[in-house]
Amino acid sequence: MTMLAAHPPQHPAVLETLLAEYRARTTGSATAFRRSAAVLPGGETRNVTYYPPYPVILAEGHGSRLLDVDGTEYLDLVNNYTSLVHGNAYPPAMAAAAAVLTSGAVFPSPHELQLELAELLAARIPSVQRVRFTNSGTEASVLAARLAQRATGRGRLLLFDGAYHGSAPPLLADGPEVVTVPYNDIDAVREALTEDIAAVFAEPFLGAGGVIPGRPEFLRAVAELARERGALFVLDEVQSLRNSVGGEQTRLGLHPDLTVMGKVIGGGMPIGAIGGSEELLRLTAATTDGGLAHSGTFNGHLTAAAAGTVTLRHLDAPAIDRLDRAAHRLADAITAAAVRVGIPATVTRAGSILNVHFTPTAPVDAEQARATASTPLLGALHLALLLDGVYTTPRGMINLSTALDTDSLDRAAQAYANAFQRMAEMEVTP
Numbered sequence: 001m002t003m004l005a006a007h008p009p010q011h012p013a014v015l016e017t018l019l020a021e022y023r024a025r026t027t028g029s030a031t032a033f034r035r036s037a038a039v040l041p042g043g044e045t046r047n048v049t050y051y052p053p054y055p056v057i058l059a060e061g062h063g064s065r066l067l068d069v070d071g072t073e074y075l076d077l078v079n080n081y082t083s084l085v086h087g088n089a090y091p092p093a094m095a096a097a098a099a100v101l102t103s104g105a106v107f108p109s110p111h112e113l114q115l116e117l118a119e120l121l122a123a124r125i126p127s128v129q130r131v132r133f134t135n136s137g138t139e140a141s142v143l144a145a146r147l148a149q150r151a152t153g154r155g156r157l158l159l160f161d162g163a164y165h166g167s168a169p170p171l172l173a174d175g176p177e178v179v180t181v182p183y184n185d186i187d188a189v190r191e192a193l194t195e196d197i198a199a200v201f202a203e204p205f206l207g208a209g210g211v212i213p214g215r216p217e218f219l220r221a222v223a224e225l226a227r228e229r230g231a232l233f234v235l236d237e238v239q240s241l242r243n244s245v246g247g248e249q250t251r252l253g254l255h256p257d258l259t260v261m262g263k264v265i266g267g268g269m270p271i272g273a274i275g276g277s278e279e280l281l282r283l284t285a286a287t288t289d290g291g292l293a294h295s296g297t298f299n300g301h302l303t304a305a306a307a308g309t310v311t312l313r314h315l316d317a318p319a320i321d322r323l324d325r326a327a328h329r330l331a332d333a334i335t336a337a338a339v340r341v342g343i344p345a346t347v348t349r350a351g352s353i354l355n356v357h358f359t360p361t362a363p364v365d366a367e368q369a370r371a372t373a374s375t376p377l378l379g380a381l382h383l384a385l386l387l388d389g390v391y392t393t394p395r396g397m398i399n400l401s402t403a404l405d406t407d408s409l410d411r412a413a414q415a416y417a418n419a420f421q422r423m424a425e426m427e428v429t430p
């Protein structure tokens, strides 16, 4: 189980032209990155945000715009990897967080703002009766795994190839407790779901694995099989909660035992959470004999609780619908622009999250996505877009925020058309 390569290979011809332009445009970033690399290994604190020769160093973000240290503006199609659903420094969320900062942002006792967010999550997501907060999606996944192991008395976890549930054991592909099977392959699940599996972890779509939607009947069959065989069905909605008021589980007709949450629920601040039935979540309570030891100095940090509550309230069904329609249009425009210049490309999409793949047909599992991700076209596209003032991810994933207006979306589509045109002229090939 591996995610897509964070920084795909570069084409030699592209290296000469695009990289020369990039270096000339980002001298301030180069200087800042050298300083950074002297103290942060690889110049970064997140593997996924690095790309060669060095990433632009960002200084500010406002709505749909990012500004780098050289003063160059970019249209933001990354939104801190899907977490900023209303764009950068969303004023209502930042005002809520700022209000907390002057009256105490963290206490060694529960606070009404935590209750408000927990109540909101429980009201929105049918399978969530109780909520437990953590500081990140990674921590929430780890807690879900521990809870499943305790509740079932079993040790192993079934994950999907290409899934990402965070960067900590036991949810790593090569972990001793992990069994991995291909996504969208129910026969493989049937075979691997033995009596020692504590939980099946599934994303509604492979997010970091290439934005590959799960077939609804596949996900429902996985949940059913898990139940039949005494394992918990854990749905990781860390990315997908932005796509539906009640999470993708409502759209798919799923009722997971546990839901893993993060990103948008913190409104731009660090957070994670698990949700589920009263019976299961009781195992995390201090008052439960034989329960799990679960603490965290900053669990349910009030800046995240306050910003997250406002963010979710503003992420209502009409807002999600607008994001969905805009994403659909952009996906079509990107595909059409590539086809016009003879570059084979498909855009996979899950709500407002998209991924460009340089292949004429959409990949349905991680192996197919990885095969297409090794092309130099991805690196060329990323650089060409940056040089045209559009900030995307090296692996081809983009996502929308409500801060993007129609003009910005048209500009994004035009930037893709320009980039493909440049790539075609430079004869960058798969």
Ligand SMILES: Cc1ncc(COP(=O)(O)O)c(C=O)c1O
Binding pocket: 081, 135, 136, 137, 138, 139, 141, 164, 165, 166, 167, 203, 207, 208, 236, 237, 238, 239, 262, 263, 271, 272
């Ligand atoms: C589906 C999914 N689960 C879990 C995580 C981990 O969340 P965090 O980065 O907050 O630790 C991520 C992060 O990208 C994710 O996409």
